[in-house]
Amino acid sequence: MSLQLFELFKGFRLMDLLDIAIVAYVSYKAIQLIRGTRAVQLLRGLIVFVVFTKVSEWLGLYTINWLLKNATTVGVIALLVVFQPELRRALEQLGRSRFFASPLFGLGEEDLHRLIDNLAEAAEELSKNKIGALIVLERQTGLNEYIETGVNIGGYVTAELLINIFIPNTPLHDGAVIIRNDKIMAAGCYFPLTENPNLSKELGTRHRAALGVTEQSDAVAIIVSEETGVISVAKEGKLSRYLDVKTLKNMLKEVYQLNEKKPNLLYWRRLNG
Known part of the structure; x- marks a missing residue:
């Protein structure tokens, strides 16, 4: 068991850890951003859509699978439209980060x-x-x-x-x-x-x-x-x-x-x- 763990982490680099940490942080912030909004219901619908696509592929339902995969192409554009308020808010929060921060007020x-x-x-x-x-x-x-x-x-x-x-x-x-x-x-x-x-x-x-x-x-x-x-x-x-x-x-x-x-x-x- 210990040998298997050693082989698993043998090629693990510090940059891999940084990569995982960045993905985890971005995912956490994305969840914070959409929590309490209609995007939560839309995200659930998207997960169901992906699950149906995979299930239809496993069961050999080729016609349904073809329809779902082609709908995915249009769905990407639809998601940009539907999630426009959340995307706008995310970009605004990025623009308000400390890196771009300027003095808030010109008053004594x-x-x-x-x-x-x-x-x-x-x-x-x-x-x-x-x-x-x-x-x-x-x-x-x-x-x-x-x-x-x-x-x-x-x-x-x-x-x-x-x-x-x-x-x-x-x-x-x-x-x-x-x-x-x-x-x-x-x-x-x-x-x-x-x-x-x-x-x-x-x-x-x-x-x-x-x-x-x-x-x-x-x-x-x-x-x-x-x-x-x-x-x-x-x-x-x-x-x-x-x-x-x-x-x-x-x-x-x-x-x-x-x-x-x-x-x-x-x-x-x-x-x-």
């Missing part, structure tokens, strides 16, 4: 803190009054195609302006606000809804639009429910609900890379020396 730390305070204050006030709102923060992926669906604003972010935009029965309250750096680029914007079939039915259009835009970009969305006043944050196609103002601020600090730095030992000694 003081301006970012002011921005976070205004966003949190607006969300708190909207929540208290149960006024529905969807505020989307642009990051590396440009949202110009969605900005064009709304009304240009171009004003600096203030809690008062955000609250006024979402007041019911006003022209812009139904759509979303898009923020770039510390400016409201547009209001009344519309996004594609998520196609995630596993979402709770209690989630309305705002939540589904927030998940939709965060699935197709690296944007972050703040949602205030009109029915319950619950504050939520959508990021990378995932939803965090029932947030208080403190938690919202902490999440926004992570988004804007303002995590509090702990003083190191040398600094502590100087302070207490």
